[in-house]
Every structure is written in structure tokens, then in C-alpha cells.
């Protein structure tokens with residue numbers, strides 16, 4: 001059957017609420033876990049508790065997806081997340097096949113006062129999507145995407161990756177803004193805001209959310225949109241996983257490509273200082289159809305690069321004309337900017353951040369790129385290139401925001417930083433845990449020089465958060481988020497996230 005007809009048929013059949021995809025069932029299928037006895041677990045507040053065999057059997061019987069316990073065949077692989085630094089062992093993992101499993105898992109967690117981790121794509125640096133001793137509510141089997149090409153919308157299961165959304169949407173020449181690495185989870189990215197190559201034209205990922213299906217701490221299944229539960233709809237667009245577990249997203253799609261004018265220009269790392277300056281000058285004036293990032297890479301034992309990466313959504317000849325001054329200012333050693341498939345660009349950075357390496361990052365949002373900041377990051381990359389440490393890759397990435405992101409008022413969604421025109425991230429990756437302290441120390445030290453230039457933080461890059469940091473993350477929206485938390489999650493069941501603490 002034609003994909004378009006197939007999707008329409010599913011939409012007409014009213015699949016939305018508790019749709020369980022074939023992929024989800026396949027991913028959760030396998031031997032039924034044998035529950036040998038009671039299981040020791042950790043509570044919401046860090047205490048010890050015992051889950052009885054009978055209670056676990058009752059939970060298992062209610063689920064369509066698998067319940068995994070320590071010692072089960074799949075437990076070891078499913079507790080793992082993208083960041084190899086995270087090595088946590090949940091008391092139990094619920095591999096949800098759909099919203100119904102999520103509701104059972106939330107009820108079980110609340111009734112047993114368990115520590116709760118929620119896993120979407122499992123791609124956060126913080127790794128808070130897994131926990132020690134608590135329940136890991138794993139949405140990764142809920143990986144499906146249904147596009148309605150006529151309505152220009154996509155419905156997406158909460159375990160989907162960005163590549164799933166792009167792949168299905170681009171079949172119809174459509175897309176919504178999302179991140180720059182296709183194996184990132186859509187759920188975490190969207191709930192914290194979400195920015196990428198289309199954001200200057202069409203806003204943040206969360207600006208393109210029409211509705212979500214969400215299970216709140218009391219186990220209710222709600223829809224949140226401009227028409228229903230408007231307070232929740234406001235909060236899930238930037239407020240992260242504080243208010244419940246989103247089981248499905250509905251996005252607006254836009255006409256994009258499939259051919260765009262874009263790709264990378266590469267320079268030797270020792271030209272990074274000039275490349276940063278060129279990037280700052282170019283992005284200060286670029287039209288909103290043009291998106292650019294700069295990435296400086298210092299890989300271990302190899303020559304590094306400074307890379308300018310572009311995505312222009314307008315006429316290709318005009319894109320070429322816009323980039324002419326850059327090509328004239330500094331000749332790249334590799335120039336792959338050309339008409340190319342949007343999807344190819346969207347997957348072009350995937351291999352640079354494979355799962356399983358040890359990662360750490362720090363980041364800050366900026367309204368402009370001050371000369372002092374550019375000097376600082378150039379100095380730091382010079383130092384990174386000369387570091388003797390074994391097998392550590394250090395990257396600085398500056399993503400260009402502004403444009404349509406700034407069309408939305410700061411209080412219109414929970415994501416507040418509408419004035420930020422740049423997101424700068426310093427990211428290190430290495431293989432040997434012996435060097436964790438050394439590498440994290442180096443990165444924190446480097447970031448200390450960058451931080452004074454930032455106006456606040458993007459919650460999706462945060463590794464840890466205290467109240468002053470959260471106040472700089474949510475700024476003028478913080479008190480409203482606290483009020484929402486008081487209403488929907490007064491016991492702070494969902495707190496493994498940039499946590500807005502309830503005050504009731």
C-alpha cells in the first residue's frame with residue numbers, strides 16, 4: 001500500500017491514544033522475565049524499599065512490554081544509555097510498548113514511592129534517564145512516526161530518534177526543526193526546547209509542537225494543546241520532563257528541500273581564530289533562511305579542524321552568493337558546500353559522537369559573540385590541540401540561533417531564552433575511565449573562562465542543576481513553572497531532570 005494511504009488509514013482509525021506499534025512489540029518481545037523473589041529498590045527520596053514478588057508479578061501481568069530485573073538476559077544492554085560515563089543499575093526496567101504501559105509504570109512507581117528515571121532516546125549528557133535502584137521507565141520501544149502530508153503534521157512515539165522524524169517527513173518534502181545529530185532522542189530534545197538547522201526559519205522544536213499525550217504523576221492520561229490543558233502545554237514546551245511522561249508528540253511540518261544548499265567548509269585547526277571571527281561576522285548579518293554552526297575539533301593524535309557548517313533553505317544560487325565573502329576571506333582545505341539532500345546533512349555529524357564513549361560537556365547561551373569570547377575559545381582550542389592526555393577529543397561548537405526563535409515571546413512557552421542568538425558547547429570525549437577526573441577538570445576549567453559571556457543555560461545540555469542555576473535557566477518563567485509543578489507533580493515523582501522543585 002502507498003505510504004501516504006497507509007498513514008491516512010491509521011490516522012482515520014483513531015490510533016492516537018494508546019497506539020502500540022509493531023516495532024514496539026517486536027522490541028519488547030522475548031523471554032518473559034522470571035521473577036524469582038522480592039527485589040530491593042530505592043525510593044524517591046533515596047531510602048531503601050523492598051518490592052514484593054507478588055507486586056512485581058501483578059505489574060508484569062499488566063504490561064505488554066517487558067519487565068526487566070537485574071540478572072535478566074536483556075537487563076545489561078537496556079540499562080545502558082548513550083553516554084558511556086553513566087553506569088547505573090535500576091531496580092527494575094519497564095520497557096513500555098505504549099501509553100498504557102507508561103500508565104501502569106507510573107502507578108507502580110507512585111504506589112511504591114520509587115525513584116523514577118524516564119528514558120526517551122537515552123542521549124542526554126547527564127544520563128538522568130537511568131538511575132541506581134529505582135524504576136527506569138524506558139520509552140525506547142515506542143519508536144514510530146506517522147506523517148499526514150496533507151495536514152503537514154507528524155505524530156511521533158516518545159521513544160523515537162530525530163532521524164525517524166526526519167526520515168518519514170522528508171519522504172514528503174517536509175520537516176520540523178530538530179537537532180543536528182540524528183541519533184538524539186526526540187522526546188528529551190523537544191521537552192527542553194530543541195534547536196537545529198531549521199530553527200532560524202521555523203523556531204525551536206517545541207514551538208512546532210501542536211499537542212502532546214502525557215501521563216501525569218497521578219497516572220492520568222491527558223492531552224495538552226492550545227485547546228486542552230493549556231497550562232501543561234505551556235510547561236512541556238521548554239520545561240523538560242518535570243510535569244509527566246509524554247508518550248506522543250504532534251508536530252507541525254514545513255516544506256523543506258529535499259535538496260538544500262549546505263554542507264561543511266573545513267580549515268586546519270590552527271586557523272580556528274580566523275574561522276571563529278568569520279563565523280561571528282557572517283552570522284551577525286545572515287538572513288534567517290541561512291543557518292550556520294562552527295565546530296572546532298581537536299581529536300587525539302590527529303590533526304584538528306575548524307569547520308563551518310551551513311544550511312540554506314532558499315534558492316541555491318543565492319546561497320552560493322551569500323557564502324562568496326567567506327570563501328574569499330579564507331580558502332577552506334575542504335569545501336563540500338553544495339546542493340545536497342537535507343537528510344544527508346542531518347546525518348552528516350552522526351559518526352562524530354558514537355554511543356558508549358565517555359562524554360562530558362558545559363554550555364552557555366549568548367546574545368552576541370564578543371571578541372573576548374572568541375579569543376577565549378581560540379586559546380582553549382590551541383591548548384586542547386597541544387594536550388598530552390591520552391585519547392581525549394575536545395570540541396567547541398557554536399550554534400547560530402535567532403531568527404524565528406526570537407519571534408516567540410519569552411513567556412509564551414516555558415523556554416525563555418528568546419534573546420539568545422548563540423548556543424556554545426564545549427564537549428570532550430574519551431575512552432578510558434581512568435582519565436575521567438583529569439578530563440572533566442580540564443573542561444570545567446576551560447568553561448570557567450567562557451561562562452561570563454553567557455546569559456543563561458539550555459536545560460538540555462545541563463549535567464547538574466542547583467536552584468541558582470535553574471533560575472538562570474528558566475529566568476522569568478521560573479515561578480510559573482513552580483506553580484505548574486505544584487499542580488501536576490507535588491511530590492516531585494519526576495525529579496531526575498533539570499528539576500523545578502514543588503513548594504507545596
Ligand SMILES: Cc1cc2nc3c(=O)[nH]c(=O)nc-3n(C[C@H](O)[C@H](O)[C@H](O)COP(=O)(O)OP(=O)(O)OC[C@H]3O[C@@H](n4cnc5c(N)ncnc54)[C@H](O)[C@@H]3O)c2cc1C
Pocket residue numbers: 081118119120121122123124125127128129130139158178179180181184185186187188189190191192193194195196240241242244245246247353460461496497498
Ligand atoms: C551529541 C549531541 C548532540 C546534540 N545536539 C543537539 C542539538 O542540535 N539541538 C538541541 O536542541 N539539543 C541537542 N543535544 C541535547 C539534547 O537535546 C539532549 O541530550 C536531550 O536530552 C536528548 O533527549 P533524549 O530523549 O535522547 O534523552 P534522554 O536521556 O532519554 O532523556 C533526557 C531527559 O529528558 C526527560 N525525558 C525524556 N523523554 C521523556 C518523556 N517522553 N517524557 C518526559 N520526560 C522525558 C527525562 O527527564 C530525561 O532524564 C545534543 C546532545 C548530544 C549529546
